[in-house]
Structure formats: structure tokens, C-alpha cells
Amino acid sequence: MIAYGDFHVHTPYCPHGSNDQWEHYILNAIKLGLSEISFTEHAPLPMSFHDPVPNQDSAMAWSDLDMYLKKGEQLKLQYKDDIKINIGFEVDYIDGYQVDIQSFLDQYGSQIDDSILSVHMLRTKDNNYVCLDYSATEFGKIIRQFQSIEKVYQHYYQTIISSIEADLGVYKPQRIGHLTLIEKFIGQYPISFSNQVLDETLDKIKEKKYSLDLNTAGLYKPDCLSIYPKLEVAHKAKAMGIRLLPGSDSHESTTIGRGFDQISELIKL
């Protein structure tokens, strides 16, 4: 296996994931010969933010935060001779909540080893929020709300660009999560979208010296069947010298390192 680590993994603290224990993720990573694993749980959402998904289970609970970090520290020590464990967060970039996000990072940033900045939530014209990757049915509603699929894509990439440009303090994550997540349901909602805004996005990532989450989860989504960012964008990023870090985005322990055989060219150092 060429991959040296799986840098995007969830834990039992994810309310929409499985109850698989941390140790199972770690043992599977060791079995695969990985030298590193990053636990990047969905950071708690800003307290005044209303999670738009039906079960309000997009992220870990604030009340679990200390236990999450403590458990991570314990596992780091326990497995230190077998694998390097990084503890961190997948932080939601939510337009309008930058102050809250920075204050979270200011408070917890010094305690973590790794982090990802992702966009799952889009702000609507009437200042509500929608979750873009929840389900195909919800995505259909979002298209109607924004009036066209092109407008949804445009708005998504604008939000990504503002996430790259945002000042979120010294602990701002330096890696952008699943860049083309907006294509999760493209099989049901096809679109021919100009790559211009994606090129602009890559330029900004390069300028900031950020890296990209090379996320294999989309390969297993029936309406997507592609990595994030999609292959052509990933190759372009690599050619530009943007670092790509493989992540399975596992929400269960058996999917550690899943699909990494299909991205081996891209993750060769």
C-alpha cells in the first residue's frame, strides 16, 4: 500500500455514524500497514446555529468534547509504538458564523494535531441554512429553493472560496474537505458546470498553501461514484503542487483506507 495514512476518520462521537469503537478503527489501520490515522470528528456546531437536518445530528455534541479529546490522548499513548494517531476536527465553515468558529478554534486549536475545513451548510437568501449532502430528496428541495442547480453550485463554490479566504485565527484548518461534495447526487441531478470557479478555487488554495482532503467516500455513493475532488480536479491540483491527503471519511471501522488503491497515483509523494 502506497498510502501512509488515513487522514479523515470519524468516531463513535459522530451522531450520524456507527457505534464502532475507536480501537477497531485503529486496529484496522494498523492491519493495513498505515503509519498514521487522523480522527477528525465533526466539531460541535456553533451554539446558536440551528442544525437544519431532520435529526439535528450533523456534528458531535458540545457535552462530549472533553471526553473526545481525553480519549484521543489516551489512545495516542496506548498505540504509540504501532501507529501515529492524530486527534482533531472536521470543522464546518458556516457563512455568518465565522466569529463562533474562530472562538471554538481559539479555545481548542492548541489541543489538536490535525483538522479539516468543510462546507456542508449553505446559507439561503432568507438567512436560513440547508445541508447540501444530507439526501438526494433534500438536495432536490435545495435546487428548487435556489431556483436552479447552477445557482446551487455557484453558491457552494462561493462559500468554499470564502472559507479559504476567511480569517479564522491561528488555528484555522489548513486542509479543505471533500472539495466537490456538491456532486454527491450528480447521478440524479446532472449538470454541466464550467470549471472556471473550480480553477479559481484551486488558485486560492495554492496561494494560501493549503492542502486538499483527497476523499474516497464519494466512490461508494451510488449517485456519485467519484472521489472528492473529482479526478480531473485532483490531477490538476497535484500538477499545481497542492498537497493531497488521503481520507476515507470513515464512519465505520471497516472502511478505513477504502478506495486508496484507486488513488495511489495521486498520493505518491
Ligand SMILES: [Zn+2]
Ligand atoms: Zn459525518
Ligand SMILES: [Zn+2]
Ligand atoms: Zn464532511
